[in-house]
Amino acid sequence: MYFCKANTNLLFREGFLLKKMATDINMATHYANIYFKEFLAYTPKLISALVVLFIGLYAIRLINRFIRRIMIKRDLDPTLTKFLADILLWGLRILLFVTFIAKLGIETSSFVAILGAMGLAIGLSLQGSLSNFAGGMLIILFKPFKVGHTIEAQGVIATVSEIQIFVTKLITANNQTVFIPNGILSNGTITNYSLQKSRRADLTFSISYDSDIKKAKDLIMEILNNNPKVLQTPKPDVFVKNLTDSAIQLAVRPWANNEDFGAVFTDTLENCKNAFDAAGIIIQPFVKEVSQSNSAT
Known part of the structure; x- marks a missing residue:
């Protein structure tokens, strides 16, 4: 009697466990089917996002190489080249990441808003530095x-x-x-001063009214023509620039290559002064005219 009762309880317990196991299996199968269907529905988005990711990474690599080659051809400083290339690289990577998660169907507006807020905060704190950086970009471009x-x-x-x-x-x-x-x-x-191959030196000599203008001009032209650093194309020129109250102003316009400009300028000053002294041509000192008004006291 006792043995039969024990067997009955055991069978009842096993039946309950089997029923519970069957229920769990059914629930697991049900959820597995749901997840599998969702996965199948999500698969096109996942494949599309992965394709965009791999193509984007490859395109970024090509763009980075292309930009580096351009900057190297422009003889940019290597440190500056690496800095600019890295900025471009990370900017493109962030853009690709946002595109990737958007392809997955994830909302990107909050993420973009966070990036925008961070960019604004950094921009305000580094306003002066960003202005200088932008100026450097303009100079480089x-x-x-x-x-x-x-x-x-x-x-x-x-x-x-x-x-x-x-x-x-x-x-x-x-x-x-x-x-x-x-x-x-x-x-x-x-x-x-270096963009053009040659420059014109603008000099002015003030001589007295008692001096011979033609003689002074001939002396200056002789000095310019005898200086091998003075270019003959365009030809040097000497002319009367102005007649002031105290002097005749002669404008002297020799042309020289950039590397010879300083020498032509100083040599012309010195040689003309020596030639004027030898010829008795008086160089009139600069006189500052002062306007004086009389006021009743």
Whole structure:
């Protein structure tokens, strides 16, 4: 009797477990079917996103190589080249990532908003530096000057030594180093003395009214024609520039190659002074005219 009762309880317990197991299997099968159907429905998006990802990575690699080659051909500083290429690389990667998650069907508006807020905060905190960086980009793209050119900017005449990311390094004639922020430099007036192969020196000599104008002009032309550094094309010129109250002003216009400009300028001054002294032509000193008004006391 006891044995039969025990067997009955055991069978009942096993039946309950089998029923529960069958229920669990049915539920698992049901959810598996649901997930499998969703996976099948999601598969085209996943494949499309993966295709975009792989093609995008390959395209970014090609674009990065192409941009680096262009910057190397433009003789940009290697450090600047790497910096710009890295900025472009990461910018394209972020754009690709946003496109990838959008292809997966994930909402990207909040992600883009976070990136925008971060960019705005960084931009406000680095406003001056970003202005200088943008100025450096303009200088690199439009090339108003290159390393080795002699320029005049912000009241400084100097030779460009290095174009950095935020500043341009200049070396003056007396070997002083000047750093000018690229933002200020790109927004100001720049005179480039090296873009053209030759330059004209503008000199003025003031001689007395008692001096012989023709003789003075002939002496100057002889000096210019005998100087091998003075170009004959265009031809040098000498003419009366002005008649002041105290002197006759002669304008002297010799042309020279950029590398000879300084020598032509100083040699012309010295040689003309010596020739005038020998010929008895008086160089009139500069007289500053002062207007004086009488007031009743």
